[in-house]
Amino acid sequence: SKPVLARPDLWREAAFIAGEWRTSLKTIAVDNPATGEVIGHVPDFGFAEADEAVAAAAGAFAAWRAKTGKERGAILRRWAELMYAHADDLALIMTAEQGKPLAEAKGEVAYAASFLDWFAEEARRIRGEVLTPHMADRRLVVTRQPVGVVGAITPWNFPLAMITRKAGPALAVGCTFVVKPSELTPYSALALAVLAEEAGVPAGVLSIVTGEAKAIGAVLTGDPRVAKFTFTGSTGVGKLLAAQCAGTVKRVSLELGGNAPFIVFEDADVDAAIEGALASKFRNTGQTCVCANRLYVHDAVYDEFAKKLAARVSTYRVGHGLTGPTEQGPLIDARAVAKVASHVADAVAGGARVLTGGEPNAAGERFYSPTVLVDVRPDALLVREETFGPLAGLIRFTSEDEVVAMANDTRAGLASYVYTASTPRQWRLMEALEYGMVGFNTGIISTEVAPFGGVKESGLGREGSHLGVDDYLEIKLACIAI
Ligand code: ADP
Numbered sequence: 001s002k003p004v005l006a007r008p009d010l011w012r013e014a015a016f017i018a019g020e021w022r023t024s025l026k027t028i029a030v031d032n033p034a035t036g037e038v039i040g041h042v043p044d045f046g047f048a049e050a051d052e053a054v055a056a057a058a059g060a061f062a063a064w065r066a067k068t069g070k071e072r073g074a075i076l077r078r079w080a081e082l083m084y085a086h087a088d089d090l091a092l093i094m095t096a097e098q099g100k101p102l103a104e105a106k107g108e109v110a111y112a113a114s115f116l117d118w119f120a121e122e123a124r125r126i127r128g129e130v131l132t133p134h135m136a137d138r139r140l141v142v143t144r145q146p147v148g149v150v151g152a153i154t155p156w157n158f159p160l161a162m163i164t165r166k167a168g169p170a171l172a173v174g175c176t177f178v179v180k181p182s183e184l185t186p187y188s189a190l191a192l193a194v195l196a197e198e199a200g201v202p203a204g205v206l207s208i209v210t211g212e213a214k215a216i217g218a219v220l221t222g223d224p225r226v227a228k229f230t231f232t233g234s235t236g237v238g239k240l241l242a243a244q245c246a247g248t249v250k251r252v253s254l255e256l257g258g259n260a261p262f263i264v265f266e267d268a269d270v271d272a273a274i275e276g277a278l279a280s281k282f283r284n285t286g287q288t289c290v291c292a293n294r295l296y297v298h299d300a301v302y303d304e305f306a307k308k309l310a311a312r313v314s315t316y317r318v319g320h321g322l323t324g325p326t327e328q329g330p331l332i333d334a335r336a337v338a339k340v341a342s343h344v345a346d347a348v349a350g351g352a353r354v355l356t357g358g359e360p361n362a363a364g365e366r367f368y369s370p371t372v373l374v375d376v377r378p379d380a381l382l383v384r385e386e387t388f389g390p391l392a393g394l395i396r397f398t399s400e401d402e403v404v405a406m407a408n409d410t411r412a413g414l415a416s417y418v419y420t421a422s423t424p425r426q427w428r429l430m431e432a433l434e435y436g437m438v439g440f441n442t443g444i445i446s447t448e449v450a451p452f453g454g455v456k457e458s459g460l461g462r463e464g465s466h467l468g469v470d471d472y473l474e475i476k477l478a479c480i481a482i
Helices: 048-065 068-085 087-098 102-122 161-173 186-199 213-222 236-244 270-286 299-313 334-349 401-409 423-432 466-472
Strands: 015-019 018-023 027-031 037-043 127-131 138-146 148-151 178-182 206-208 226-232 253-256 261-266 293-299 353-356 370-374 389-398 415-420 437-440 473-481
Touching: 015 048, 015 186, 027 186, 037 186, 048 138, 048 148, 048 178, 048 206, 068 087, 068 102, 068 161, 068 178, 068 186, 087 102, 087 186, 102 161, 102 401, 102 466, 138 161, 148 161, 148 213, 161 178, 161 186, 161 226, 161 466, 178 213, 186 206, 213 226, 213 236, 226 236, 226 466, 236 253, 253 415, 261 270, 261 401, 270 293, 270 299, 270 389, 270 415, 293 299, 293 353, 293 401, 299 353, 299 370, 299 389, 334 370, 334 389, 389 401, 423 437, 466 473
Parallel strands: 148 178, 148 226, 178 206, 226 253, 261 293, 261 415, 293 389, 370 389, 415 437
Antiparallel strands: 015 018, 015 206, 027 037, 127 138, 138 473, 353 370
16 A cells, blocks of 8 residues: 555656646556555556657746746755655655665655755856957857756666756756656655645646656657756666667766675775675665675685674664664565576575575565675676675685776776775775776765766766756857957
8 A cells, every 4th residue: 555644645646747747547556565565556658748748848948947046946945845844755655666664765865855955056056168269359158058858767776866866957057857757666756746846846847757668768868859868777778778869969868787896905994894885785775876796805804804794784684664673675676586596596606605695585575685695706697797686795806906907897887995094005996996986985975965977888977066067058159259
């Protein structure tokens, strides 16, 4: 059943298109991953409704961009404040459809609101430049303008934050926005739209279209009225959608899969490294694109690290996020459970040993016990592919050069983590690791204040920070003869 909310109207079984709540006879069922129980139905919309949302966004663009940054910022600020005010309800909705423990869901609500808050402030700080001219009678002025209509497709692992991290900067600079949330977690997105409307976001400036991914995706990546497309999700789908954008030369931002190395050197504070590994590896049941995916531990501290990590992991309470206390919830679906199981089986076949976990969990069909494996071979499946689950596989190393080479031996390049007390080594690794983000002596690197994004096949563009508006702005030159 659906969660009991202080504000029941935050639960919508309708999509939000062109400022209207629209229902459909054709629907998609949404379930609670902890129980498999269907909690509701949302419209199964497609090409026609996506087209209407884009038309409304194109129509709303002129008036929205004409507002001052301060005016747009005030609306975004109200939107953020409404999120903070209704954080408990938003968290209940999220846990019901996504599964993460309620405390983590509350954390995500605050994190998601922080992007609206941040970009509300940035709205007033979009600057241009006046350049030194190349001729005595010329003047060169560089301005930055909103790109126009933005199309977005977002995933289920952070149902609120992955939307606000895009909608925040887009709306702040004057773009209008159409998003297709994941079909697995539409209720969080729809609740966000209720609050956007309440905050004063004008009709058409923000639309949430639920339904058929391919059809809606075809409009958002192919319609010439959409100037920019932004996507967070799997690498395969991201490549496909980026290719679809080529036909109209859309600006494209991508946040795709990672394969984060987590490196513990012999001079590291091992206890701090354990805390970092727990936070990075097991948060959201290992379902974040910045999750530590493979743990390289120096031979000198390997046994101590393994033993302590397994001891902590074995105390994790696994269960339903709403009924807690729980440190770990379910995985999103059966396929996700099968992937973890296959990575464990592959590693064990290659000689790895299970220190804790290594099997499905009795809490339910989509639960897998948090797992620590030692003696994992450097070419194991869990090293080459992103597990996206609660599996920590430990690989032994002895030299800095060796571990840097192993860490960089991937097409992914999102997050990486290094534990070492040596400042010179921090500098060397900051430069050598082919990643968009490196956490030194910390397992948590995400904040609205700093740029988030990847290199290589992990993506294009950056989200968050003062740089997060760049992807939503076009540069325009005025060359003036005087
Ligand atoms: P994950 O493996 O994390 O579920 P996906 O890349 O499959 O990642 O999903 C991320 C988002 O992309 C979801 O909103 C999903 O509906 C959407 N999506 C998946 N396939 C397509 C597609 N072919 N066209 C458009 N959107 C898609």
